[in-house]
Amino acid sequence: METDPVIARRDLIKTTAAIAAAIPATLAATSALGADQGPQPQAAAEAAVPPTTLAEVPPGPDVKLTIERRDQVALFGLNRPDVQNRVDPETFQALARAxxxxxxDPSLRAAILFGHGDNFSRGIDVEGFRAAAKTGNPLxxxxxIVNPLSYGPAQRTKPxxxxxxxxxxxxxxxxxLAADIRVAAAGTRFGQDENTHGRFPGGGSTVRFVREAGWGNAMRYMLTGDHWTAEDAYRIxxxxxxxxxxxxxLAxxxxxxxxxAACGPLGVQTTLVSAHLAIDAGEAAAFSQLGAQYGALYRTRDFIEGVTAQAEGRPPVFHGD
Known part of the structure; x- marks a missing residue:
């Protein structure tokens, strides 16, 4: 029996809306971890938490995050190249544990995050976050765990x-943006285009992008949804x-x-802690509001219009409500 194309498209729109509705509850939950406590000195952390050992995870068909150790350096590789390394809840959780x-791990002094395949990451795997809507929090x-977006009570103390x-x-x-030092290949294409779909950048860009690039540079791209190049990123x-x-x-x-890793580890960690003291207090309030902001925005008709337009393959028509 053939399916009525009108009914099929309507069902697709409903399904897409349900999937997208999972995003705010899931990512915004990172703010539920709290943002009023900055990173603590490693000595204090080790006094309360026993040391652990980071285990290697080689590439494999079901491995979403590879882990490699090179002497005192850890390498974390997003490993979903078939979906442009979009991050689903399992990948987010694996990153948090890693x-x-x-x-x-007292034997490690620095870490690197990279992506396998043709892209670093195109962002969230919307379909993958559908099941997480029930809990509203991938963590x-x-x-x-340590929040991969680097805010909340548990943060990295190593670079x-x-x-x-x-x-x-x-x-x-x-x-x-959550990393401490950033390297890009020529030809990298950056994007923060949630506003073109009736959403907003709620994983930290409204805080860090503005801080790193300056108000005008950050708003130039977040408010328009335009993409930019590695040269642009270096310039701003x-x-x-x-x-x-x-x-x-990567090399x-x-x-x-x-x-x-060749530097004094306690000095490196103290440098990070000292630098965070200068910025975290002012940013904590902004991070703590992301959950409420997500919830309010994703209940609007404009959000549904953005999702519907994506499902129908047409430009959205927003009305501001």
Missing amino acids: FYDYDH SGLTR LIVAVHGDTWNLGHELF GTLQEIAATPEAA RAVEIAGRI
Whole structure:
């Protein structure tokens, strides 16, 4: 029996809306972790939490996050190239556990986040977050985790370098901004285009992008949804170095991580803690409001219009309600 195309399209729109509605409840839950407590000195953390050992995870068909150890450096690789490394709840949870183990492994002094395949990450895997809508928090109930977006009561106290290439969009760009040092391959395409779909950048860009690039530069891209290049990112200050190829970008990140690992680890951690003291107090309030802002925005008709337009493959028509 053939399906009425009108009914099929309506069902597709409803399904897409239900999937997209899971996003705010899921990502905004990172703000439920709290943002009123900055990173603590490693000595204090170790007094309360026993050290751990970060285990390697080689590439495999079901491995969404690879983990490699190179002496005192850990490499974390987003490994969903078939979906442009979009982050689903399992990948987000794996990152949270890996960051915790890295931070509490005394044999590791620096870490690198990169992406396998043609892109670093195009952001959230909307379909993958459907099931998480029931709990509203991909990290709910988990212990021994560090929020990959780097806010809340448990944060990294050790440095993270990110090496990006290809499409680095939305949540992918927010993971990029959450790192301490950033390297990109020439040809990297950055994006924070949620506003073109009736959403908003709620994983930290409204705080960090503004801080790193300045108000006008950040708003230029977030408010329009326009994408930008590695050269643009370097010009506005969110990117520290540009390498010729993705392989060269990762190699350069490894080199920088090695230089950090050769420094005194307590001095490196104290440098991070001291620097965070200068900025975290003012940012805590902004991070703590992300959940409420998500909830309000995603109940609007404009949000449904954005989702519907995506499902129908047409430009959205927003009305401001």
